[in-house]
Amino acid sequence: MERIYKYLKKCGVYFLATCDEVDERQPRVRPFGTIIMFDGKLCFQTGKKKPVSRQIHNNPRIEICAHDSESQTWLRLTGVAVEEPRIEAQRQTLEAYPELKGMYQPGDGITEIFKIEHGNAVLSSFSDAPTTIIF
Secondary structure (H helix, E strand, O other), rough: OOOHHHHHHHHHOOOOOOOEOOOOOOEEEEOOOOOEOOOOEEEEEEEEEOOOOOOOOOHOEEEEEEEOOOOOOOEEEEEEEEEEEOOHHHHHHHHHHHHHOOOOOOOOOEEEEEEEEEEEEEEOOOOOHHHHHHH
16 A cells, blocks of 8 residues: 555646545536545545535545656555544645645535545556555
């Protein structure tokens, strides 16, 4: 899991896919940039008022895709996003991403952290066989 964390941190931006809460057949994809390791789990942050939050609560299965242009590799990760309610996770995320402190504060009722469980990540390139990491 440390390898996945370092990869996503290096990429800076990754794309998170969820299912629409109205039409579950319709995927929704958006760029994300927060990723931390908290209590041994990969976690990301969003706001409770955003559609992505509602979509995850409605259907917690997610997919993440990231591309590292330097190494010409890409990562696809599937898993289940589970809300991490501890304030410590919010604090750690906001310390790692201080640019978010203008919008979010630990315990403000709108900051939301999700941990990824039952994950399966595939790291691919055009030159090497894919590497699968299950966590």
